[in-house]
Amino acid sequence: MSPITVEARAFQAGDQAHLHAALERARAGAGGTGATRTLAELTWRYAAAPHGARVAFALDAEGVLVAGLAATRHRALLEGREGFWLELGDLFNDFRRGAGLARTRGLVLAGQAFAERFGGASADPHPLVYGLPNRRAHRLGLKHLEWEVLRSENELVLALEREPRRAADATLTLQEVECFPAEVEAAFRAFAEGRAAILVRDAAYLNWRYADRQGAGFARVLARRAGALVGYAVRCDDRLLDWVAAPEDEGLVAALLGWACAGARADGHARLTAVMPDTAREWLAFQRLGFRVQGTREFLCFKSFQRPAIMSWLFQHWSYTRGDTLR
Amino acid sequence: MAAPKYEIRAFRPGDEEGILATFNAVFGENDPAFVPRTRAEWDWAFAKNPAGQRIWVAECEGVIAAQCAALPYRVLLDGKPASFTQGVDSMVHPEHRKGLRRPGLYVETAYPFFRQFGGQGADLLHYGWPVEPAWRIGRTFLGYQIVRTQIIHVRELEPGARELPRGVERVARFGADVHALYLRCQAQWGASVIRDERYLNWRFADHPRFRYQVFGVRGAAGELVACAIYRRADRPYPGSGLIMDWLVPEDELEAGELLREAVLAQARSDGARAALVVFPEWSRWNAVFQEWSFHLHSSNYLLIGIVQDPRYDTWWLREHWWYQLAELDVV
Numbered sequence: 001m002s003p004i005t006v007e008a009r010a011f012q013a014g015d016q017a018h019l020h021a022a023l024e025r026a027r028a029g030a031g032g033t034g035a036t037r038t039l040a041e042l043t044w045r046y047a048a049a050p051h052g053a054r055v056a057f058a059l060d061a062e063g064v065l066v067a068g069l070a071a072t073r074h075r076a077l078l079e080g081r082e083g084f085w086l087e088l089g090d091l092f093n094d095f096r097r098g099a100g101l102a103r104t105r106g107l108v109l110a111g112q113a114f115a116e117r118f119g120g121a122s123a124d125p126h127p128l129v130y131g132l133p134n135r136r137a138h139r140l141g142l143k144h145l146e147w148e149v150l151r152s153e154n155e156l157v158l159a160l161e162r163e164p165r166r167a168a169d170a171t172l173t174l175q176e177v178e179c180f181p182a183e184v185e186a187a188f189r190a191f192a193e194g195r196a197a198i199l200v201r202d203a204a205y206l207n208w209r210y211a212d213r214q215g216a217g218f219a220r221v222l223a224r225r226a227g228a229l230v231g232y233a234v235r236c237d238d239r240l241l242d243w244v245a246a247p248e249d250e251g252l253v254a255a256l257l258g259w260a261c262a263g264a265r266a267d268g269h270a271r272l273t274a275v276m277p278d279t280a281r282e283w284l285a286f287q288r289l290g291f292r293v294q295g296t297r298e299f300l301c302f303k304s305f306q307r308p309a310i311m312s313w314l315f316q317h318w319s320y321t322r323g324d325t326l327r
Numbered sequence: 328m329a330a331p332k333y334e335i336r337a338f339r340p341g342d343e344e345g346i347l348a349t350f351n352a353v354f355g356e357n358d359p360a361f362v363p364r365t366r367a368e369w370d371w372a373f374a375k376n377p378a379g380q381r382i383w384v385a386e387c388e389g390v391i392a393a394q395c396a397a398l399p400y401r402v403l404l405d406g407k408p409a410s411f412t413q414g415v416d417s418m419v420h421p422e423h424r425k426g427l428r429r430p431g432l433y434v435e436t437a438y439p440f441f442r443q444f445g446g447q448g449a450d451l452l453h454y455g456w457p458v459e460p461a462w463r464i465g466r467t468f469l470g471y472q473i474v475r476t477q478i479i480h481v482r483e484l485e486p487g488a489r490e491l492p493r494g495v496e497r498v499a500r501f502g503a504d505v506h507a508l509y510l511r512c513q514a515q516w517g518a519s520v521i522r523d524e525r526y527l528n529w530r531f532a533d534h535p536r537f538r539y540q541v542f543g544v545r546g547a548a549g550e551l552v553a554c555a556i557y558r559r560a561d562r563p564y565p566g567s568g569l570i571m572d573w574l575v576p577e578d579e580l581e582a583g584e585l586l587r588e589a590v591l592a593q594a595r596s597d598g599a600r601a602a603l604v605v606f607p608e609w610s611r612w613n614a615v616f617q618e619w620s621f622h623l624h625s626s627n628y629l630l631i632g633i634v635q636d637p638r639y640d641t642w643w644l645r646e647h648w649w650y651q652l653a654e655l656d657v658v
Contacts, residue, residue, distance in 0.1 A: 135642050142472060149473035152645060154608060154623075278478055278625035293478065293623040295608025297642070312459050312627070315476070 004058050004066075006109045008117035011053035011070065016042040019055075019090065022065035026092040034134055035327070037090070044213050045089050046070055050204040054086055054124075056114035058106030060097065067093040067106035069114050069145075071129060075200035077192060078127055078309065085199065086118065087325065088131030091141055104144055111145035120305030127306035128314075132298050132325040141301060148311055150318075151277065153298040156291035158272045163261045164289045169251030172230075174259055175222050180206040183229045184222070184244075191231075191244040196317040197309070199324055201244060209323060210234045210242070221259050223252055234323060235260045238269035242323035247281045257289070275322035279315065300325065331387045331423065335436050337443065338382035343369060345391040346384065353418040367535045372398060372415070372656070375533070377525045381412055381450070383440040385423075385432050392423035395437040397444070397453060398656055400520040403513055404451060404639075411520070412444065414455035415656050434468040441469065445635040452518075452644065453633040456655060462629055470633050474641045474648070477628040480604045480613075480621040484568070488588065489596045491542070495589040498541040501527040504551045511576045515610070517647025520654060522574060530653060531556055531571070537658075539571060542589040544582040553582035557590050559597040560658055563626065568594030570604035572653040577611045587619055605652060607645075 020039050027034050046053035049072045057068040071086035093107040118126050130150070133141055141147035180203045188201040199205070210218040216236060223231040223245070231245040233256040240260045245252045257272075264272045274291070276282055287293065300320075304310055338346075347369050355361040373380050378399040385393040397412035419433050444450050454474070457465060465471035491497070501524045509522035520526065531539040543554040556572040570590055575583045594602050604621070606613040617623070630650075634640055652658050 135640075138642070139640065148466070149476075152473065152475045154478065278476075278623070283625065284622055287617075287622045292614060292617045293608070294613075295645075297646070299473070299642075315627075 006113045008056040008113035011046045029096040056110040058110040086129040091137040130302040150300045158291045162290045179211045195319040198319045240274040242321045333385045349391040385436045393419045393432040393436045395440040404518045411452040412450045430468045471631045474632045475630040478623045482621040492588045498543040516649035519649040555586040566600030568599030568602045
């Protein structure tokens with residue numbers, strides 16, 4: 001059995017080229033199936049992330065990257081305490097290397113090193129790693145890395161012909177923007193009251209996610225009341241990707257949904273979709289506004305390193321949007 | 328004190344009363360509302376199931392100390408006969424539990440169960456809706472995977488008719504024509520329990536504890552063109568009017584509307600607070616029921632599976648397996 005060396009560390013400048021080549025080899029080894037990653041996308045996802053990224057790479061005797069994991073680091077709130085969660089963006093294995101069980105040895109070793117180096121009891125602790133794997137990564141993660149499914153994801157779909165109409169809230173002004181200002185975090189903090197687990201939506205995160213990504217075509221809007229920023233929304237095509245709007249502020253919700261519907265319609269779409277946990281307060285509220293629930297092919301998966309982030313707790317308490325797992 | 332010696336083995340005739348005694352001890356523990364299971368109920372589930380029997384036990388000095396059991400179902404999978412099993416009555420007698428012993432007596436009893444009944448050519452899927460501790464044990468030791476985190480269609484009941492609409496009849500027992508109806512429906516499904524006279528009469532008409540209402544709509548020649556099975560229950564929520572089975576071809580929307588009204592009328596008569604049903608999200612009925620003022624609610628139920636054939640996985644099942652509350656034994 002050929003020796004495998006594992007590196008578990010912070011993402012470093014230049015890693016994206018090695019990762020890109022390894023992903024291509026893994027993809028070729030899987031018969032060319034699965035989506036491709038561009039070098040620019042990997043640079044954005046890992047090298048340019050505001051709080052960096054973490055990787056575990058398995059290298060063969062020649063130093064070739066044969067398997068590994070790469071995850072972006074995000075600020076998060078867990079029962080009022082702030083920390084960092086990891087969003088797994090890539091999990092890969094070159095199945096042309098080795099035979100039998102040895103084919104996944106590199107991935108298993110990388111996964112173990114990743115958990116030990118970045119798990120809850122390590123010097124660089126993260127209570128949670130999460131991701132939205134494709135079918136192959138789902139199988140690998142559950143079988144070899146002790147990942148769990150949190151939810152078989154559904155989406156809320158609004159046929160634009162059924163868009164709810166209500167009188168505009170005259171106290172609100174909407175402004176489309178190129179990037180998010182620092183004051184957005186205060187609106188997020190108000191929104192996050194009573195939400196026990198949630199990624200922090202500060203300007204650095206939102207601009208990285210929705211302004212800095214090349215070619216993604218995001219539309220961003222801020223909502224203000226008497227000059228104060230009270231909410232925002234992000235849309236891409238027919239997808240409402242992210243928003244901050246207190247569900248009880250019906251005027252704000254209606255204004256942001258109206259903006260998203262108008263944008264989707266202008267882009268030639270007949271519907272608007274959104275993803276949120278079925279335990280969210282907005283889940284039933286959106287259905288009452290005319291959204292319908294449809295299935296997706298997505299399983300939200302995670303690995304927890306710290307209580308209370310076990311499955312049943314996260315299932316009930318984690319607030320997220322589609323943007324949190326945007327591939 | 329010497330450690331107890333367990334004989335882990337397949338079910339043998341004569342085990343019935345021992346299994347019942349352990350079941351009532353385990354599930355009656357700390358539950359003042361528990362109604363002990365009777366021998367007739369056990370016989371219905373395990374001796375009279377038309378698809379057979381799946382039981383392994385651990386016996387210790389004449390006591391059934393643990394059980395791994397399942398209800399088998401005959402299914403059509405990609406148009407071919409196969410079988411699924413629903414894990415039920417997983418238990419370890421209170422006097423034989425040792426919290427720190429890993430993997431534990433239940434798992435030791437389950438290993439030979441799955442060796443006998445799992446694998447290619449045997450039961451293709453073992454599924455269940457476990458409580459969280461059972462889910463954790465199953466995930467760690469037996470390979471449980473989540474097929475779906477279950478959402479439930481719920482319609483709050485408003486005042487309205489309490490009589491069956493014209494065109495809907497009550498069906499006391501299923502006849503042979505229900506199989507033709509099933510075959511019509513299953514053309515849209517990749518995998519489903521075969522709903523024929525034998526299965527449906529066993530599952531519903533002959534159930535020794537629960538009373539189900541079967542509503543049917545017939546065509547011009549008297550053939551069954553659609554049916555719905557209903558039961559008033561306090562699970563999963565108090566005051567539930569459960570649609571247990573919805574056997575309605577996707578192009579029989581009018582029959583579906585009649586059956587919806589029949590179910591709602593019966594639920595009102597029964598004092599139910601809401602009507603509940605589950606559908607795979609890919610089914611047309613998922614969308615139609617939302618148009619009929621059912622909203623999708625979250626639940627704590629996890630549909631789990633051990634897929635015992637490498638040609639299939641949880642992704643495939645999520646997208647192709649038609650199931651209903653009928654496939655859940657506790658309701």
